[in-house]
Amino acid sequence: MATVSHSSDAHDSHDANHNSGDHQSYYVPHQSHWPIVAASGLFLLMFGTGQMINHPDSPLRWLSVVGALIIIWMFFGWFRNVIEESMGGLYDEQMDRSFRWGMGWFIFSEVMFFAAFFGALFYVRQLAVPWLAGDGSNAMTHELLWPDFVAQWPLMTPPDTSAYSGPQQIIDPWHLPLINTVLLVTSSVTLTFAHHALRANKRGALASWLALTLLLGAAFLVIQAEEYVEAYTKLGLTLESGIYGGTFFILTGFHGLHVTMGSIILLVMLLRILKGHFTPQQHFGFEAAAWYWHFVDVVWLGLFLFVYVF
Amino acid sequence: MSDIAQSTSQSPSKSDQSGHDHHGPAKGITRWIYTTNHKDIGTLYLWFSFIMFLTGGCMALVIRSELFQPGLQLVQPEFFNQMTTMHGLIMVFGAVMPAFVGLANWMIPMMVGAPDMALPRMNNLSFWILPFAFAMLLSTLLMEGGGPNFGWTFYAPLSTTYAPPSVTFFIFSVHMMGISSIMGAINVIATILNMRAPGMTLMKMPLFVWTWLITAFLLIAVMPVLAGVITMMLMDIHFGTSFFDAGGGGDPVLFQHLFWFFGHPEVYIMILPAFGIISHIVPAFSRKRLFGYASMVYATASIALLSFIVWAHHMFTVGLPLAGELFFMYSTMLIAVPTGVKVFNWVSTMFRGAMTFETPMLFAIGFIVLFTIGGFSGLMLAISPADFQYHDTYFVVAHFHYVLVPGAVFSIIAGAYYWLPKWTGHMYDECLGKWHFWLSMIGVNLTFFPMHFIGLAGMPRRIPDYALQFADFNMIASIGGFLFGFSQLLFLYIVIKCIRGGKQAEANPWEGAEGLEWEVPSPAPYHTFSTPPEVK
Ligand SMILES: [Cu+2]
Numbered sequence: 132m133a134t135v136s137h138s139s140d141a142h143d144s145h146d147a148n149h150n151s152g153d154h155q156s157y158y159v160p161h162q163s164h165w166p167i168v169a170a171s172g173l174f175l176l177m178f179g180t181g182q183m184i185n186h187p188d189s190p191l192r193w194l195s196v197v198g199a200l201i202i203i204w205m206f207f208g209w210f211r212n213v214i215e216e217s218m219g220g221l222y223d224e225q226m227d228r229s230f231r232w233g234m235g236w237f238i239f240s241e242v243m244f245f246a247a248f249f250g251a252l253f254y255v256r257q258l259a260v261p262w263l264a265g266d267g268s269n270a271m272t273h274e275l276l277w278p279d280f281v282a283q284w285p286l287m288t289p290p291d292t293s294a295y296s297g298p299q300q301i302i303d304p305w306h307l308p309l310i311n312t313v314l315l316v317t318s319s320v321t322l323t324f325a326h327h328a329l330r331a332n333k334r335g336a337l338a339s340w341l342a343l344t345l346l347l348g349a350a351f352l353v354i355q356a357e358e359y360v361e362a363y364t365k366l367g368l369t370l371e372s373g374i375y376g377g378t379f380f381i382l383t384g385f386h387g388l389h390v391t392m393g394s395i396i397l398l399v400m401l402l403r404i405l406k407g408h409f410t411p412q413q414h415f416g417f418e419a420a421a422w423y424w425h426f427v428d429v430v431w432l433g434l435f436l437f438v439y440v441f
Numbered sequence: 442m443s444d445i446a447q448s449t450s451q452s453p454s455k456s457d458q459s460g461h462d463h464h465g466p467a468k469g470i471t472r473w474i475y476t477t478n479h480k481d482i483g484t485l486y487l488w489f490s491f492i493m494f495l496t497g498g499c500m501a502l503v504i505r506s507e508l509f510q511p512g513l514q515l516v517q518p519e520f521f522n523q524m525t526t527m528h529g530l531i532m533v534f535g536a537v538m539p540a541f542v543g544l545a546n547w548m549i550p551m552m553v554g555a556p557d558m559a560l561p562r563m564n565n566l567s568f569w570i571l572p573f574a575f576a577m578l579l580s581t582l583l584m585e586g587g588g589p590n591f592g593w594t595f596y597a598p599l600s601t602t603y604a605p606p607s608v609t610f611f612i613f614s615v616h617m618m619g620i621s622s623i624m625g626a627i628n629v630i631a632t633i634l635n636m637r638a639p640g641m642t643l644m645k646m647p648l649f650v651w652t653w654l655i656t657a658f659l660l661i662a663v664m665p666v667l668a669g670v671i672t673m674m675l676m677d678i679h680f681g682t683s684f685f686d687a688g689g690g691g692d693p694v695l696f697q698h699l700f701w702f703f704g705h706p707e708v709y710i711m712i713l714p715a716f717g718i719i720s721h722i723v724p725a726f727s728r729k730r731l732f733g734y735a736s737m738v739y740a741t742a743s744i745a746l747l748s749f750i751v752w753a754h755h756m757f758t759v760g761l762p763l764a765g766e767l768f769f770m771y772s773t774m775l776i777a778v779p780t781g782v783k784v785f786n787w788v789s790t791m792f793r794g795a796m797t798f799e800t801p802m803l804f805a806i807g808f809i810v811l812f813t814i815g816g817f818s819g820l821m822l823a824i825s826p827a828d829f830q831y832h833d834t835y836f837v838v839a840h841f842h843y844v845l846v847p848g849a850v851f852s853i854i855a856g857a858y859y860w861l862p863k864w865t866g867h868m869y870d871e872c873l874g875k876w877h878f879w880l881s882m883i884g885v886n887l888t889f890f891p892m893h894f895i896g897l898a899g900m901p902r903r904i905p906d907y908a909l910q911f912a913d914f915n916m917i918a919s920i921g922g923f924l925f926g927f928s929q930l931l932f933l934y935i936v937i938k939c940i941r942g943g944k945q946a947e948a949n950p951w952e953g954a955e956g957l958e959w960e961v962p963s964p965a966p967y968h969t970f971s972t973p974p975e976v977k
Contacts, residue, residue, distance in 0.1 A: 156556065156971055156972060157555070157556050157557070157636070159477060159478075159556055159557045159561055159968075160477050160561055160562055161477065162467055162471065162472075162475035162476060162477060163475055163477060163562045163565065164474075164475050165562065165566075166475075166562055166563070166565035166566035166569055167474050167475065167565070167566075167569050169566050170566055170569040170570045170573055171573070173570060173573070173617060173620070174570075174573035174574075174576075174577065174617070177577065177613040177614070177616065177617060178577060178610070178613070180613065181609045181610045181613050184609050184679050185606050185609050185610075209562070225635060225636070228635045229559040229560060229631045229635050229636075232559070232627075232630060232631040232634055232635055233559070233560055233563075233627050233628075233631050236626075236627045236630055236631070236661050237623075237627060239661055239662075240623050240627075240661045240662075240664070240665045241665070243661070243662050243663070243665040243666055244665035244666070244668060244669055246665075246666065246669075247665065247666040247668075247669030247670060247699055247702075248669055248673075250698075250699065250702070251669075251673065251684060251695055251699065254692070254695055254698060255690065255691060255692065255695065258692075259687075259690065259691065259692035259694075259695060260690055262692075263687060263690065267762060268762070276687065286690045289683070289688065289689045289690045290687060290688055290689070290690060291687075291688030291689065294683075294686075294688045294689065295683055295688060295689040295690075369681075370676070370680050370681050370682050371681035371682070373683055373689040373690045374682075374683055374684065374689050374690035374691045375690070376682070377673075377676065377682035377683055377684050377689070377691065378684075380682075381672070381673065381676065381682070381684075
């Protein structure tokens with residue numbers, strides 16, 4: 132390794148960063164304008180969405196669309212940049228590890244995001260609702276606030292029925308949600324087949340398995356949409372139907388958004404594969420997409436158990 | 442081919458394809474906007490943090506002016522509430538956190554012998570989100586109904602049912618800060634885990650690096666929870682859900698649980714890097730190795746792990762089950778053990794050392810003494826039955842200002858003085874630095890020490906008026922507040938003076954300082970350690 136015993140001249144800068152042979156120095160990109168594009172796009176998206184919510188008639192609400200378009204443009208540009216650098220051979224193994232750590236910790240942050248909502252669900256089911264019905268030392272709470280309130284889960288009758296009308300019915304876990312579970316678990320398996328095909332350099336099988344995965348993901352989203360329509364039109368299960376509706380929609384909604392994101396990522400991977408990107412040895416973009424997809428799958432299993440079944 | 446030959450020959454390597462490694466900074470404003478350089482980004486963070494420090498400081502002075510005398514003199518209560526809220530938000534998210542990220546950017550790559558942060562473009566994005574986020578947050582003050590007025594802890598239903606309309610923008614700006622923090626933390630972790638020079642094992646890492654590794658873990662673990670809780674607020678306010686409304690089966694206390702699950706680790710996010718800085722400065726000016734390096738690492742990790750199971754000590758008076766009161770009381774008190782280990786180690790490092798008292802050391806010693814006072818008042822607050830008396834009084838305000846101002850802020854200032862020679866290539870004015878220390882030291886104690894007494898006597902926090910019996914101590918606190926605030930302008934002057942000139946700094950201007958950052962010249966070249974040094 133060329134790194135050995137460079138310590139002295141590394142200190143007085145310049146000439147130290149010439150290496151050859153098996154060592155390649157860590158690639159530090161030159162200036163980039165994509166981050167500031169991203170930051171401005173994010174700002175416009177956030178500010179415009181705030182306007183849309185607070186002042187639905189304000190023309191400033193269109194800033195959200197502008198921001199969203201800028202962010203999409205930024206993703207194309209930034210990732211094209213990275214892909215070109217990667218295919219140009221500028222990245223070494225150390226860079227690959229940086230990406231792996233980065234993606235891994237990003238997924239951990241997503242786990243904690245869902246943990247907040249699962250935590251809220253468990254707290255409400257195990258503590259808040261029973262307390263409102265007088266459980267523990269809360270007899271007076273029950274007596275003074277809503278003496279007719281009965282604790283149950285799913286909560287069909289919220290304490291204050293003048294403000295929140297509970298759902299008439301809830302989703303039957305053994306129909307649409309069960310189908311969705313099968314779809315998503317299968318998609319994780321097909322994605323793994325795609326990965327194996329990539330490592331064995333079977334491009335045809337790779338593209339087919341990946342396309343099948345995408346198809347399963349899309350089917351999941353269609354069924355999820357159907358479930359939402361049913362909830363709103365037939366079951367009276369809405370955001371406004373008390374805490375059951377709130378926890379149901381925030382958990383399944385954010386999960387659905389993640390499936391959508393994951394599908395878009397997989398679609399990009401498919402397009403890149405059709406363009407001939409990735410080698411059996413080097414394909415972290417694909418692996419990162421797969422990690423994300425498996426994560427979304429695991430979250431769904433938690434949802435299926437604790438939101439639908441129990 | 443020998444290594445020497447390699448390093449002098451101009452053989453093209455892959456790094457040359459990008460053709461930038463030898464360049465200095467770009468010219469003009471684009472240097473700062475497009476930069477991927479950890480030192481540039483560190484500088485941006487530090488200046489941004491200082492501007493926010495002065496902004497939040499001005500709000501503190503509005504508060505102290507109003508509280509100078511009993512009665513309502515200067516501001517409306519509604520505006521007073523906005524000032525306390527914005528002061529807290531800006532100091533926490535705009536001043537202290539970005540300052541530590543700035544120090545991490547500047548120092549961690551140099552301390553571990555890395556050429557830059559692991560993900561340099563994302564590093565730029567982490568920073569540049571912040572000016573947008575804070576511009577949006579500050580703009581709420583001008584909106585109809587005023588800015589956030591519900592305290593920096595934004596408890597529901599104050600922040601939902603009774604919030605001003607601008608709360609929507611408050612929520613989105615906090616989302617942006619969260620995105621910035623998570624990306625920054627991912628970058629720090631990837632840098633530390635992946636970019637260390639050969640030979641630098643985990644247990645050879647400098648303590649600032651260790652404490653930041655653990656801080657970054659905390660950030661990634663709890664910032665998403667904050668994002669979740671503000672999303673639930675948004676849903677409650679605008680989309681008819683009832684997460685924090687008992688009428689729908691939710692619970693306002695749920696908000697507090699979620700908030701403090703973020704909030705308690707958050708206070709360690711603001712103090713663990715401070716521990717790291719102090720663990721560099723104390724040995725340097727005691728000319729001794731740090732006492733108990735390994736125990737420092739383990740203590741930091743224990744504090745971080747404990748921080749996940751103590752959150753409800755902020756909620757003792759909200760109506761927790763008795764078992765909850767006891768659990769959170771004892772788990773909180775447990776934190777005193779690893780914290781005590783740290784203070785013991787710093788004092789033991791100084792014990793029989795060849796000590797000198799340059800400005801960084803003065804601030805570090807100030808930190809140790811005053812942070813310990815803040816720690817002890819925290820221990821008092823941890824006692825659940827006693828907390829029923831202290832809760833929401835000025836005693837709490839005194840407590841957390843002692844750990845945050847002479848704690849976190851003093852450590853940042855100490856770090857700035859310690860590393861200014863490395864950053865600028867000049868020595869700062871030692872005489873003025875000492876003046877800055879003593880004025881700050883006196884100012885901070887005048888401001889916050891009397892708050893213990895008025896708090897114990899029952900003065901509630903976040904109220905613009907108070908009973909006559911609290912008048913004397915409030916006046917002293919206000920005078921101290923102005924003294925402390927204006928002393929920071931002296932700091933600004935010292936820093937600018939140091940940037941523009943002064944005695945040339947050697948590579949290692951401190952006799953006892955150790956670490957890779959002192960082996961590169963001062964000022965540190967634009968690119969350092971393009972080839973990793975070897976650590977033995
Ligand atoms: Cu706490």
